[in-house]
Amino acid sequence: MIPPDLVEEVVVNILRTAVTTLPSDVVSELQKAEAEESDEIARTQISTILENVRRAGEIAVPMCQDTGIPLFFVSGGCISEIEDAIKRGVVRATEEVPLRPNVVHPLTRRNAGNNLGIEMPHVNYSPGPRDYVDITVMPKGAGSENMSALRMLVPSEGIRGVKSFVLDTVVSAGSRPCPPTIVGVGIGGSSDIAMTLAKKALLRPLNVRNPHAELQALEEELLAAINQTGIGPMGLGGKTTSLGVRIDMAHCHTASLPVAVNLQCWAARKASARIFLDGRVTYSTEGFW
Amino acid sequence: MRIKTPLSEEVVRSLKVGDVVHLDGVVYTGRDEVHMRALDMCDKGEKLPVDLNGAAIYHCGPIMRKKDDSWVLVAAGPTTSARMNSLEPRFIEGFGIRAVIGKGGMSQPTIDAMSKFGCVYLAITGGAAVLAAMGVTKVLGVEWLDLGMPEALWILEAGNLGPLIVGIDAHGDSLFKKVEEEVSRNLPFARRRLGIG
Numbered sequence: 001m002i003p004p005d006l007v008e009e010v011v012v013n014i015l016r017t018a019v020t021t022l023p024s025d026v027v028s029e030l031q032k033a034e035a036e037e038s039d040e041i042a043r044t045q046i047s048t049i050l051e052n053v054r055r056a057g058e059i060a061v062p063m064c065q066d067t068g069i070p071l072f073f074v075s076g077g078c079i080s081e082i083e084d085a086i087k088r089g090v091v092r093a094t095e096e097v098p099l100r101p102n103v104v105h106p107l108t109r110r111n112a113g114n115n116l117g118i119e120m121p122h123v124n125y126s127p128g129p130r131d132y133v134d135i136t137v138m139p140k141g142a143g144s145e146n147m148s149a150l151r152m153l154v155p156s157e158g159i160r161g162v163k164s165f166v167l168d169t170v171v172s173a174g175s176r177p178c179p180p181t182i183v184g185v186g187i188g189g190s191s192d193i194a195m196t197l198a199k200k201a202l203l204r205p206l207n208v209r210n211p212h213a214e215l216q217a218l219e220e221e222l223l224a225a226i227n228q229t230g231i232g233p234m235g236l237g238g239k240t241t242s243l244g245v246r247i248d249m250a251h252c253h254t255a256s257l258p259v260a261v262n263l264q265c266w267a268a269r270k271a272s273a274r275i276f277l278d279g280r281v282t283y284s285t286e287g288f289w
Numbered sequence: 290m291r292i293k294t295p296l297s298e299e300v301v302r303s304l305k306v307g308d309v310v311h312l313d314g315v316v317y318t319g320r321d322e323v324h325m326r327a328l329d330m331c332d333k334g335e336k337l338p339v340d341l342n343g344a345a346i347y348h349c350g351p352i353m354r355k356k357d358d359s360w361v362l363v364a365a366g367p368t369t370s371a372r373m374n375s376l377e378p379r380f381i382e383g384f385g386i387r388a389v390i391g392k393g394g395m396s397q398p399t400i401d402a403m404s405k406f407g408c409v410y411l412a413i414t415g416g417a418a419v420l421a422a423m424g425v426t427k428v429l430g431v432e433w434l435d436l437g438m439p440e441a442l443w444i445l446e447a448g449n450l451g452p453l454i455v456g457i458d459a460h461g462d463s464l465f466k467k468v469e470e471e472v473s474r475n476l477p478f479a480r481r482r483l484g485i486g
Contacts, residue, residue: 041307041454045414048452052417065352065364065418098363100352101438109322111437143369143392143415163483171472175393175465176369178415225479230471234415235393236454237468267416 002133002275004085010273010281011089014137015070016097018271019062022053023285025205026182026243026268033180033233033240042238046180049233049266064267067099068139070121073203076274077130083123086135090114090121099139124196136203136272136287144177144265148198150191153257162187162259163222169261170226170242175235178265180243182206183226186260189250194260201246202264205286210247219245233266243268291449295343296387298407304455306462310411311451315429315444316390317341318349320368322440324376326433331383338432339444341384345411348373348391350439352418353428360428362445366418367392370410378402394456394465403459410457412464413450424450 022030030050037043056063070090074082093099094115103117104110115121128134149169153161166185173181186197210216222245232238243266252258272287282288292300294314304310317339319327327337351365370391373380377399380386387408389395392415403409413421426448434441457463480486 044452048414048417048420052414052420055419055423059419061419062352062364063419064416065350065366066368066416067352098352098354100350100364104437109437109440111440113437141416146369146372160485164480164485167476167479167483167485171476174469174472176371178369178392221483225482228475228479228482230475231468234412235465235468236412236456237464237471265416 002079002277004081006275006279007082007085007135008089008092010135010275011086011137012093012096013283014135014271014273015089015093015099015139017283017285018137018139018269019067019097019099020056020060021285022063023205023268023270025207025286026266027053029206029243030180030266033243037238037240039232039238041236042232042240045233045236046240062097062099064141065100066141066143067102068141068269069102070115071138071140072121072123073136073138073200074123074133075126076128076133079133082133086121086123087116091116132274132276134272134274134288136270138203138270141265141267144181144263147173147177147263148195148261150195150258150260152191153259155255155257157257161257165259166222166261167225171229171231173263174231177263178267179231179235180233180240180266182264182268183222183242183245184262184264185245185247187247187249188252189258190252190256191258193250194258195262197248197250198260198262201248202262202268203270203287204246205289206244208289212249215247215249219247294345296345297343298387301387301407301409302459304409304458306455306458306464308455309452310455311449312345312411312447312453313449314447316345316347316447316450318351318443318445319346320348320350320440321372322436323433323442324373324380326436328376328379328383339442341386344386345388345390346386347445348389351443353438353443360431362422362425362428364418365422365425366416367413369393370395374399381406381408390453394463400457400461400463403457404461407459409455409459411453412456413453421450424448
């Protein structure tokens with residue numbers, strides 16, 4: 001039995017790590033982009049981003065003031081008290097890191113100041129082996145999240161329709177999601193499943209290949225096309241509009257072809273912990289793949 | 290180039306798209322809620338708690354930490370300016386602001402208002418909140434804290450805040466619009482690459 005106090009402590013730790021450290025796969029893609037950009041404004045944007053990430057790590061403060069909303073992915077042997085422990089961890093992290101209190105009532109816009117609210121923090125569960133619990137936090141900023149899009153294609157639109165929708169979504173988002181972005185795509189399932197897939201697809205590091213060969217090929221093709229648009233870092237023009245495309249899929253109804261896009265800003269922050277039954281904890285910013 | 294608030298129309302009109310500036314002086318944060326409340330007060334003929342004439346408005350919801358009785362700035366990058374698209378033209382006209390700092394640019398009505406009343410849009414790198422905070426020397430105060438930390442009106446003292454790129458100048462030019470035109474030209478090639486041309 002994993003003690004709830006340990007979960008609370010781990011949640012504070014992964015939130016702190018997530019907002020102050022950029023996963024190494026993202027840093028490495030940004031460095032490649034910095035070397036490849038010939039336009040001065042574009043290169044300056046990426047150098048500024050990398051310098052900002054370095055400073056944030058050095059002094060252990062959030063790299064971006066938008067520390068997002070607290071989205072959690074929990075898998076393994078779930079414990080019943082985990083949600084309360086996560087809430088306590090979020091409240092503590094908001095105070096101690098500190099995080100910006102971002103969570104408000106959707107209609108009154110009242111801010112309780114502690115990042116708690118109805119369904120917030122949000123926890124996604126997937127049951128798994130009973131000998132450990134994996135907790136991943138993805139503090140998702142609003143600039144990129146606001147550019148999310150869903151389209152219920154008709155099956156005859158097929159792969160062409162999917163490609164077109166993804167490209168159009170990135171183009172119409174333009175400068176707003178803080179490019180260079182990572183483009184999460186969910187294909188199939190139902191409307192809600194496609195959206196969840198698009199978000200979960202963003203959890204896969206940029207250096208881990210898609211297990212489905214056809215999706216791997218589609219990711220590469222879409223990335224090349226997106227970077228041909230010239231939106232560039234911060235929408236100021238350049239070669240680097242996105243650092244990667246990540247696609248997940250699910251089987252769907254014979255009459256449906258849902259496709260969802262969830263954009264991630266360059267500050268693709270996440271951190272994970274694996275808690276074993278004996279109390280050992282392993283941490284990672286890339287997750288456990 | 291260094292510029293200092295309150296800004297004169299002459300200084301603002303001298304700037305051109307693509308120029309790089311650093312800013313000194315008082316900067317007011319303001320995003321959705323500040324814009325809405327200020328415009329609402331303006332409509333009712335009420336006076337704002339701050340004088341925005343010649344001011345720089347920063348689309349920013351900072352992270353602040355309270356230390357004893359004063360506020361310490363932790364992180365202060367820009368938020369997406371486009372959310373204020375429908376509010377900014379009236380804001381520029383009504384309060385006489387001379388600079389808007391943000392990310393991502395703004396739409397045609399704001400470009401028009403900037404050209405008509407003499408105001409510029411200064412782009413700061415999105416997400417680079419630690420570097421931006423290093424360009425703020427002091428938190429001078431806060432108004433409307435009831436709106437919550439991100440939405441409140443923070444009064445900041447900038448010291449060499451930047452680099453800021455002139456994204457929209459006071460002559461109707463927009464760097465973002467130029468990029469959008471370039472994207473429209475590139476899009477058919479990107480579509481052809483995907484076999485959907």
